[in-house]
Amino acid sequence: MREFTEQLRRLVERSGLSVGAVADRTGYSKTSWERYLGGRLLPPLGAAEALAEATGTDVVHLSTMWELAERAWSRSELRHDSTVESARIARARAALGEFGPPQGAPQAASQAARAGGQPGAVISEPLCHEAARRAAAAEESPAAGPAGTAGPVGPAVAPEPSGQAPRPPVPGSPQPPDYRANAIPADGPAPRRRAALFVTGVVGALLVVAAAVLLLGVGDGTGGDSGSVQPLASPSAVLPAGVKCTGAECSGKDPEAMGCGGGRATTAGSATVGTSYVEVRYSQVCGAAWARITQAAPGDAVRIDAAADGAAPARTESGRVVRDADGYTPMVAVSGPGKAKACATLTSGSKGCTVARAPSAPAG
Incomplete structure (x- = not known):
């Protein structure tokens, strides 16, 4: 990243261009270039x-260096996330450690020590015996009923030898839960539950049919093939990488943040107002336009006016130069480059608007 940034600085220094001139020739703002060069x-x-292209440098060479810098940037982000x-894991472990060791851990540790350092054999053996005893008791219990019958399920209790009283439960030991309260009756679910299940099934079937009709289409009624499948247009599938909106979705949004500026925009109209240069920037891929002013002073205002187009009403977006010598407005959706004009009002009192012209080549 450091080498790539130094290469960018050398290109700008050798060209003799200021940061504002670089922003004017590339289509990216001066603030953005200050961040890039810094x-x-x-x-x-x-x-x-x-x-x-603006400095007459080999594009392939600089693109290769950009790819290497982008990989380094991605690796840095991965290391930061890791x-x-x-x-976070360390904080979670520290928080869990405040609760102390589990109950019975000292006894398990002492048994493991007596077993010769194999705690798994000491702890897992009683558990296996307990599971086997409960399974055998469940098979012999008459409450289980014949095979395939959904009878009430109760806790599995091992039978005691004849002549002996049942062993009382050990205090503190976990008791098997009693599932009989939630057991399903032998004659199946209640009538109300059956009705709810039936209604749910009908609604689900109707939703599936409606989705199939929407996906496959119902024909246009002109005698054509009503069963032909019409592909559904996906805005994300047709937009280039980095472009985040198109048409009305772009209205009122920042052109750089939405990926509509830079090489994806052309100058559809321009004018010189006082010492400032005003442009209408138009992006065909985004279907939107915005106004840009350069060589301006803080306080200068710029505005983009879009004419009414069919059912779409006229639209206006405004911007103002705050600190830098340039500024731009949010976007307005337009159907073509000649549908908008930019106007500027300078603090010196000068006013003026752009004159439409043929779209120029993408800014380089």
Whole structure:
């Protein structure tokens, strides 16, 4: 990561461009480039390729270095996640240790010591005998009923030798639960429960039929094949990697955060207002446009106006330059690059709007 960041700095220094000029030529904001060049954030591949084209550098070489830096960044994140997970496990173990050792642990430890260091043989043997005794008692118990009959289930009690009284339970020992309270009657579930099960089955069948009709379609009524399957469009399947919205979904959202800027945008209109440069940035893949102003001063305002398009009403989004010399507005959904214009109002009093032009090549 350090080597890749230093390479980016050298490219900018050799080109003689300022950070604002680099932002203007690549389509990424000045704030983003300050983070990229400072090593605080890994730039996207589109930003690295745009910088290579703006400075006349071999794009393939810089893309290779970006891939190596991206792998290093991913490994660093994995190590950080592993460290956090280890700390959580350590805290959980420390919290569990406050409850002390389980009851009966000293006796088990002493038995294990007498058994020659094999605690498994001492502890598991009584448990196996107890399980075998309970299984034998369950088979001999008349409450189990004939094979295949769902009779009441009770606790398994081992028979005592004849002539001896039943052994009292050992205090503190776990007692088998009594399942007879929850046992199903021999004649099956109650009528109300049967009715509920029937209604549930009918509703489930109707849901399955409705889903099949929606997936397969019911035909268009024009005599065509009503059984033909129409594929369902999936927005995530047609959008490129990194693009997070399209059309109306992009309205009011940040173009850089949604992956619509950089190399995926073109300049659909521009104008010079005072000493500032105003543009209409249009992204075909996102179906949206936004206004961008560069070489501006803090307090300068910029606005994007989208004309009414069919049933869609006119829309407007505004932005203002806060600290840097550039700024941009949120996006508005448009059907084409000529459907929007950008206007700027400078603190010096100058005003102006863009003039539509043919879309330029993607920003590099």
